[in-house]
Structure formats: C-alpha cells, structure tokens
Amino acid sequence: MSEKRWIDQGSYDKLQAELKTLTEEKRPEIARKIDEARQDGDLKENGAYHAARDEQSMNETRIAQLEELLRNCEVGEIPEDNGVVSPGMVVEAKVGPRDMKFLLGMREASEDMDLEVYSPQAPLGKAILGAKVGDTVPYTAPTGRKFDVKILSVTPFQG
Template structure:
C-alpha cells in the first residue's frame, strides 16, 4: 500500500492544472500530429510520425505520474508550529558539516519554490521524522556513511 504524502493546497492545484492541460489540450494535439504524419505515407521512414509517437509516450507517462501523485497525496493545512519534524515543515539543520534548510514534502509539487524539498520517504526525511528542534539524529546516507544531523529549527511552511 502506498503511503499518503503531504502536499499544500497551492501545489495540489498546480499539479491538477498540469494534469488537465496534458489530458485536455496536449493529448488531442499529439493525436492530431500523429494523424497528420500518418497521411504522409510510409511510417518506417516518417520522422514526424516517430517524433509524435515519442511525444505521446512522454505525455502519457507524465499523466500517469500525476494521477499517481494526486491519488496518493494528502492535501493538508500548514502543520502546527510545535517544533516537530513532519511533512509540511521547513527544517534548518546542520547535516554533517553542511548547513541546510529544506521543506519536508512532495518534491514533484514544489519545483517553483526557493527551498530544496525532501520527501518524507527519502532517507533524510525518514531519519528526521518525529525529531524535535534541538535533537541530534543519525542519518545513513545512500553511500553508506552515517552523518549527525543537528536540528536547529522547525517551522511550518508558509508558501
């Protein structure tokens, strides 16, 4: 069973709008391109036909991704300002020697914000979930190293 992921209303609306554009505008446009290219004759040597089919495959893949994201997200209000790391919170932390500030949330939905976004399912997100301001936790990096993470502040995301 896929776990629900937190997403703010603005990001949810943005993903819904992208899905609507891809299904209602882009999909019919690609079908039209394929039909026009088919009329040009031999499909084996028809570059426009193959390009349109490739575009169709990429569009359908993105539609499936968006449908899955939207089906498995939980639209939420900004979490309570209680200093606990949870989806929807902006975390300032010292990760090993590096100072970081990031949003714990749905990465795909937040490509236009200035903060880095980490998924709660990512190794760093999993390590920090439930920790509090002032805590130090161990984070096992994907390369196998273990880093200490000192959580300096945890505040609700104000998109």
C-alpha cells in the same frame, strides 16, 4: 500500494492544472499531429509521425506519473508551529558539517521553489521525523556514511 505523501494545497492545485493541460489540450494536439503525419503515407520513414509518437509517449508517461502522485498524496493544512519536524515543515539543520534548509514534503511538487524538498519517506526525512528543535539524531546516508543531524529550526511552510 504506495504510502500517502504530504502535499500543500497550492502544490496539489499546480499538479492538477498540469494534468488537466496534458489530458485536455496536449493529448488531442498530439493525436492531431499523428493523424496528419499518417496521411503523408509510408510510416516507416515518416519523421513527423515518429516524432509525434515519441511526444505522445512522453505525454502519456507524465500523465501516468501525475495520476499516481495525486492518487497517493495527502493534501494537508499547514502544520502547527510547534517546533516538531513533520510533513509541511521547513527544517534548518546541520547535517554533519553542512547547514541545510529544506521542506519536508513531496519532491514532485517543488519545481518552482527555491527550497530543496525531502520526502518524509526519504532516508533523511525518516531520520528526523518527530525530532524537535535542539535534538540531534543519527542519520545514515544512502551511501552508508553516518552523520549526526542537529535540528536548528522548524517552521511551517508558507507556500
């Protein structure tokens, strides 16, 4: 079973809308294409049939991803502005030599954002979770490199 991941209401609504479009509009459209292509005869060399089946496979894969995401997310209110790193907060930090600004939340909901998103379950998210403005915490990157992360600011996400 997956851990629950924080997501804001707007992102949740966007993912729900995408799921609805894929299941109620795209799925029947692809089924129609497959049926039309089947009527053309020999399926072995029917390019339209194979293209429609590939499209169906990609659509069903995305539907499964969205269902899993939505099943394993926790829709949260914008957190309190208390300077503590928690899901739903925009964090400005110095990670080693690099200045970064990102949202601690669900990466999958971040397509239209001009802000990087890190999951609280990601190595960086785990390292800074609960830290306060001014804190410096150790972080080991997936590559094995070790960095100090200085929390510069923490503000609630205003999607």
